Every structure is written in C-alpha cells, then in structure tokens.
Amino acid sequence: MLQKILIANRGEIAVRVIRAARELGIKTVAVYSELDRNALHVRLADEAYALGGQTATESYLNTHMILEAVERSGADGVHPGYGFFSENADFARAITEKGVAWIGPPPAAIDEMGDKVSSRKAALRGGAPIVPGTTEFVTSAQEITDFGNEYGWPVAIKAAYGGGGRGMKVVKSADEVQSAMDSAQREAKAFFGRDEIYVEKYLTWPRHVEV
Structure with a gap:
C-alpha cells in the first residue's frame, strides 16, 4: 500500500x-x-x-x-x-x-498510445475502423490543405501528444489552414510541452463511446 x-x-x-x-x-x-x-x-x-x-x-x-x-x-x-x-x-x-x-x-x-499518430497506426494494425487521417506528423500547411482537398472540409488539426480538446482546431477551408496550424501548435506546446500535430477528417456529429 x-x-x-x-x-x-x-x-x-x-x-x-x-x-x-x-x-x-x-x-x-x-x-x-x-x-x-x-x-x-x-x-x-x-x-x-x-x-x-x-x-x-x-x-x-x-x-x-x-x-x-x-x-x-x-x-x-x-x-x-x-x-x-x-x-x-x-x-x-x-x-x-x-x-x-x-x-x-x-x-x-x-x-504506443500516448502519441495519437502511433495509436492510429496501432488501430490500423488491429483492423479497427478509424476516421481518415494522417499516419505521420504534419509539418506544413500545404499537407493539411492537400488532405482537406482530398477528403473534404472541415478537417481537424490535433496535437499528437495532447488530449481533452487542447491543441485541436477545426478548419473549414484552405484559407484558415495556416492560422489554425499555428494556433494548434502554440497551444500544444503550452499545455503538453510538444507541438507535433496531425490531421483528421472532422466529424460534425460524432458519438463518443468509452471503451
């Protein structure tokens, strides 16, 4: 004890x-x-x-x-x-x-799971369905723009080492990418000490189920 x-x-x-x-x-x-x-x-x-x-x-x-x-x-x-x-x-x-x-x-x-990019890879290895997103860290606004153009807007920029909604920004168009990326990285650095980010397709009305 x-x-x-x-x-x-x-x-x-x-x-x-x-x-x-x-x-x-x-x-x-x-x-x-x-x-x-x-x-x-x-x-x-x-x-x-x-x-x-x-x-x-x-x-x-x-x-x-x-x-x-x-x-x-x-x-x-x-x-x-x-x-x-x-x-x-x-x-x-x-x-x-x-x-x-x-x-x-x-x-x-x-x-394995604290880094959200690694956890996405683990889910893929296990055959679990996941939201479309990157499997590597995003390092430029162009990558986010390309992802949004391919999968559709809005997209979510997320802190790879974050949680609780911190370091997450919803982007509705290519014009918003750079400012949202900068903001997400600043917030991630301030709250989690690291500013790596990734991007996912944003689900407007999801259901959250705890496992």
Missing part, C-alpha cells in the same frame, strides 16, 4: 486525486507554480512544494523540478492526473527508474 503520493498536476484534477487518496488513508503532496501558490489543491494537500515559474512549461512540465519534489517529499508514488505529463512515456520512465510507483499506464503502453 502506498503511503504518500505526489500529484503532478494542478487545480480540480489534483483536488480530486487528493480527496480520493485521503479516503484511502494515503498522504498527499502537491506541487505548484508561482501563480498557483494559494490554489485549493495546495491548501488541501498534506505537503506542497514550489516548482517555480509561471507557465506550464516552467512548472508542471518541468521534469527536473518535479523529480526534485519527489525526492524531497519522500513520496513513494506519483499520480499524473490527466493532461500535462500523464501521456509522457519519458516522464513515466524517469519516475519508475527512481523506484517510485507510477500510477498510470506503463511507459511502453504510453509509447
């Missing part, structure tokens, strides 16, 4: 993990940026450590500072929540290499 876990996240996500851990009798450690110094998750946790910085890249995506907080707190487990480092295999490996429990999918699974 874990005795103390560090939550490598912020806000409502961290609060939910803290409350669940408390019900299980597990102590919690919060981390925070300068802007989140007085945030609820910081006040609720048993311990809290400053990461420094104001942006996500400087704080919640700062591997060195989070690993330092793990060592200083003596936490024997790390919960990533969702977003930030939750789909980063390198971060998961860095945690397990320190002999600390990673409360999430194993790094190999994140390698």
